[in-house]
Amino acid sequence: MDKKPYHHLPDGTFRNPEGSPVRTNKVNFSYRSFKKKTNKVDKSVPKDFVVNKQIVLEDLNKHKDDDYIAWIGHATYLIKLGETTIITDPVFSKNAGPLIFGPKRFTKPAIDLNELPRTDLFLLTHNHYDHQDMKTIKKFPYKNAKVLVPLNLGKYFTKNNYKDVNELDWYDCININKDLKVTLLPAIHWSKRSLTDTNKTLWGNFLIEYKNKKILFACDTGYGNIYRELGKIFGPIDLTMINIGAYDFKPIFDKTIYHTTPEEALNVAKDLSSKKVLGMHWGTFVLSFEPVMEPPMRLKENAENYGYNKKDVFTFKIGEVASLKNLLS
Secondary structure, eight states: OOOOOTTBOTTSOBOOOTTOOOOOSOOOOOHHHHHHHHHTSOOOOOTTSBOOHHHHHHHHHHTTTSOEEEEEETTEEEEEETTEEEEESOOOSSBSSSTTOSOBBSSOOSSOGGGOOOOOEEEOOOOSTTTOOHHHHHHOSOTTSEEEEETTOTHHHHTTTOSEEEEEOTTOEEEEETTEEEEEEOOSOOOOSSTTOTTSSOOOEEEEEETTEEEEEEOSOOOOTHHHHHHHHHOOOSEEEEEOOOOOOTTTOSOOSSSOOHHHHHHHHHHTTOSEEEEESOSSBOOSSSOTTHHHHHHHHTGGGGTOOGGGEEOOOBTOEEEHHHHHO
16 A cells, blocks of 8 residues: 555544644633633724725626635635636634634624625635634535535535535645646644544645746644745745734643744745735634734734835735735736
């Protein structure tokens, strides 16, 4: 038999790339104290942080013949490339958890699920509730879309009548059309939706290659040596879209290895020789203890420490629609 890749364990579960950081056992967690502390986080955002929905719809229509990226909220983006519109980790529910449980949104999605433009490609990075939203998956209006998911996640789509579901291992790629290719790459994270399924499904980042441009959708991930390796193989990247929120869990534990801080996100981008950096995974749910507007501020303030001009490191407003040409220029 062929030797299994390092991230495949004998019991059928998965692990992070060799040399990745390991979670500390020094954890002092109680749900009550976690809930109490997250309830104290200031959820107020600037008045103009969420674009008026009517303007969002008008902007999507205005850009319908262009290549663009639009932020719906958290890790949910619309990415239009040629004739293909991609959606990433779509979450339209009011909370990130089973039934009525889990963190509640403090900002609404930029548009409603039934207002989405025709969507051709559905990318899901992993199974956590703030990324794999079953209410959205069940009600998604474009079930003829091609679905790309990490290993063992296909069942959530096939049982909900999706027609074209593709499970990928790390480094597997699929040609969508002559101009567009998508590859699943390693991320430093984990998976779990119940008490019995820890790491039974894979997680990953998506490398989107379109007309000689490369976009890395990196959500969720921590920082590790794997990014230097990926940079050598796949770099330079034109745009890295990466998580910058959900990193402060003190005093429960000192540091999470599964979500990059804004500074670590910049380090990932630097390792990938990424020309531009777009911070995401913030401004929607309170998943940790940092102030909700701190991540973009820290991202911008630290750009030059990692060799970036501040104009090349940015975040969107919820509902912002930007042409790809302008983003990459």
